[in-house]
Amino acid sequence: MGHPAVADSSIxxxxxxxxxxxxxxxxxKDGNHIREQLLALSDTDYVSTYCILDATLxxxxxxxxxxxxxxxxxxxxxxxxxxxxxxxRGREQEFADLVGKGVYEGGFDGLRAFxxxxxxxxxxxxxxxxxxxxxxxxxxxxxVVSRFGGPETLEVRALTAPAPGRGEVRIRHTAIGVNYxxxxxxxxxxxxxxxxxxxxxxxxGEILDIGEGxxxxxxxxxxxxxxxxxxxxxGVRTLPARHVVVLPDEVDDETAAALMLKGMTAEYLLHRxxxxxxxxxxxxxxxxxxxxxxxxxxxxxxxxxxxGTVSTEDKARAARAAGFAAxxxxxxxxxxxxxxxxxxxxxxxxxxxxTLAMRGHWxxxxxxxxxxxxxxxxxxGEKSATISSPVLFHYTDxxxxxxEMANRTFDALRRGVIRxxxxxxxxxxxxxxxxxxxxxxxxxxxxxxxP
Numbered sequence: 001m002g003h004p005a006v007a008d009s010s011i012x013x014x015x016x017x018x019x020x021x022x023x024x025x026x027x028x029k030d031g032n033h034i035r036e037q038l039l040a041l042s043d044t045d046y047v048s049t050y051c052i053l054d055a056t057l058x059x060x061x062x063x064x065x066x067x068x069x070x071x072x073x074x075x076x077x078x079x080x081x082x083x084x085x086x087x088x089r090g091r092e093q094e095f096a097d098l099v100g101k102g103v104y105e106g107g108f109d110g111l112r113a114f115x116x117x118x119x120x121x122x123x124x125x126x127x128x129x130x131x132x133x134x135x136x137x138x139x140x141x142x143x144v145v146s147r148f149g150g151p152e153t154l155e156v157r158a159l160t161a162p163a164p165g166r167g168e169v170r171i172r173h174t175a176i177g178v179n180y181x182x183x184x185x186x187x188x189x190x191x192x193x194x195x196x197x198x199x200x201x202x203x204x205g206e207i208l209d210i211g212e213g214x215x216x217x218x219x220x221x222x223x224x225x226x227x228x229x230x231x232x233x234x235g236v237r238t239l240p241a242r243h244v245v246v247l248p249d250e251v252d253d254e255t256a257a258a259l260m261l262k263g264m265t266a267e268y269l270l271h272r273x274x275x276x277x278x279x280x281x282x283x284x285x286x287x288x289x290x291x292x293x294x295x296x297x298x299x300x301x302x303x304x305x306x307x308g309t310v311s312t313e314d315k316a317r318a319a320r321a322a323g324f325a326a327x328x329x330x331x332x333x334x335x336x337x338x339x340x341x342x343x344x345x346x347x348x349x350x351x352x353x354x355t356l357a358m359r360g361h362w363x364x365x366x367x368x369x370x371x372x373x374x375x376x377x378x379x380x381g382e383k384s385a386t387i388s389s390p391v392l393f394h395y396t397d398x399x400x401x402x403x404e405m406a407n408r409t410f411d412a413l414r415r416g417v418i419r420x421x422x423x424x425x426x427x428x429x430x431x432x433x434x435x436x437x438x439x440x441x442x443x444x445x446x447x448x449x450x451p
Contacts, residue, residue: 278303
């Protein structure tokens with residue numbers, strides 16, 4: 001069996017290939033030359049570690065580990081292959097693709113072809129390392145939008161989760177986040193599904209199995225995601241692996257399901273759409289909501305002066321507990337807000353223009369009270385103001401940016417910069433009740449569904 005990318009390979013000095021310290025000398029089909037040394041080998045744990053000694057490719061400090069694990073469901077083996085290395089500055093992604101696709105996936109393809117040629121060998125063979133060990137669709141329960149409309153259109157139904165295809169994973173959900181975008185999907189304001197279909201953009205759980213080409217995740221990993229298309233209101237789901245991140249040990253599943261969408265929304269609003277500076281005055285609408293509380297906490301830690309608006313006295317108490325002023329004008333002596341974070345839309349539009357400071361930035365990231373129908377460009381120009389209408393998923397669509405945003409959010413949680421109090425838990429079958437409470441503004445902070 002040979003690697004498809006390798007033209008010629010031999011062990012130096014005729015040493016045994018399983019002898020620790022032996023050196024493999026090989027030439028690639030593209031002409032590059034590499035010498036690798038075996039650093040460790042365990043026949044008991046089925047694990048080996050090797051490094052690159054010399055290479056015509058500009059890879060430095062390359063160390064890789066291969067481990068084989070038995071899959072209990074059937075006569076299968078899971079192959080875990082990972083490496084660390086330094087690449088030239090600016091070419092990191094190029095060499096990550098070279099190793100991940102050219103070396104790893106090429107090796108999987110070569111072994112698969114070899115096993116298929118063996119008489120009586122299973123056609124999947126080593127492909128179990130990258131293909132689903134379950135193999136079949138799994139029955140699950142979910143909540144679907146039966147037709148566009150109110151919360152009553154959410155119905156419990158029996159569903160299935162297909163085996164993961166190339167680049168996909170299948171996840172057993174343990175907690176599902178509820179967000180206002182789910183309401184927009186349910187009502188049909190956002191035409192992101194064709195009923196009957198489940199809504200839901202974020203969840204946490206455990207990976208059951210993975211498809212071909214997935215190299216950064218393993219069965220058993222605790223993971224979370226926040227991404228389109230909708231479909232999270234289910235017990236088991238199959239989706240692209242590029243949207244999934246591994247959870248740190250200190251972040252429990254309920255927190256993750258409540259944090260991913262809202263936490264990364266706060267991250268991009270405060271660090272990307274507008275890089276908040278110490279001393280700026282921020283106005284945060286719906287300050288006691290899931291995103292609002294995180295925005296206020298994080299912005300305060302960045303040194304900003306934060307003012308929150310809320311809809312009830314109970315929410316005002318929660319907002320004041322996080323350190324907010326009661327009114328914009330009292331806090332700014334008539335100057336106004338340098339930045340407005342607006343998740344309300346229509347109801348706050350005119351007041352936002354009046355409250356915005358000269359050269360202020362109005363960021364409309366949601367419209368819980370309806371879309372803003374008209375804005376006067378002249379009125380905006382009178383203040384040299386900037387208006388943004390950003391979307392989280394336009395930031396997280398790039399896996400590298402997603403990882404960066406998720407890590408920054410987890411780090412903020414770890415350091416206590418942001419805090420999450422999950423007060424509202426519902427069985428998955430009670431999703432309609434959760435939507436009624438969310439739309440009725442009877443909740444403070446995040447809501448989660450438990451399958």
